[in-house]
């Protein structure tokens with residue numbers, strides 16, 4: 001057996017981090033999403049593109065456990081799984097950075113990073129004492145590792161720039177051993193430099209073995225960051241493209257319906 005053959009077999013055996021099979025979502029009579037089949041392999045940055053109302057957010061809500069599908073199933077790490085709530089998805093290693101970031105403006109960076117996951121010296125009968133030194137160490141390590149620059153962990157989120165906020169939201173998602181981070185338009189509200197920094201963070205995550213599912217309207221971003229692209233149109237996936245083998249024009253053709 002040649003080495004090439006062995007490698008080939010090995011690559012066929014790669015288990016997707018997450019996979020959707022025939023996902024359909026109806027709201028009353030409206031079909032928001034129909035028969036969506038999508039998979040994300042380890043270390044991939046998979047982009048979802050499509051016009052307004054194409055079904056992108058609906059898909060994200062289902063994969064992040066925020067809504068149940070009407071039909072279809074999910075697999076995580078090759079296993080069938082059902083999410084009843086977002087914490088089920090988080091427990092399975094899927095974290096979501098929502099477009100509004102869901103940060104608590106009046107709390108500091110540290111509290112936001114550890115929201116709901118505080119480190120305690122003990123926690124008994126509702127009585128707990130936080131292990132703040134441990135949380136501070138972990139927060140600094142996490143922010144440093146993925147390259148998020150904030151003035152300090154005790155600064156309130158209210159005083160941060162858009163890019164720093166996005167960084168904190170991504171760090172919070174990345175901090176819990178996640179396999180997959182879903183980002184809904186992570187740079188829509190950011191300037192050029194801040195966008196470039198978020199791109200660096202995404203690349204760092206990828207190099208650390210985390211897969212990213214990126215919803216984006218920004219074709220330059222899609223071409224620069226993604227490994228593959230799924231085009232949604234009117235609730236259907238109309239194209240699955242390998243980024244290195246496609247072009248902005250081709251993607252836009254599928255988005256508008258000039259193709260496919």
Ligand SMILES: Nc1ncnc2c1ncn2[C@@H]1O[C@H](COP(=O)(O)OP(=O)(O)OP(=O)(O)O)[C@@H](O)[C@H]1O
Pocket residue numbers: 027030031032033050051052053054055056057058059
């Ligand atoms: N809660 C809901 N009730 C009824 N219809 C809905 C609901 N949520 C979404 N839809 C419909 O489902 C379709 C897909 O919406 P979705 O939000 O997934 O689109 P999108 O691709 O994320 O668009 P955008 O780029 O504007 O965010 C749209 O026609 C939308 O009006």
Ligand SMILES: [Mg+2]
Pocket residue numbers: 056057058
């Ligand atoms: Mg949307």
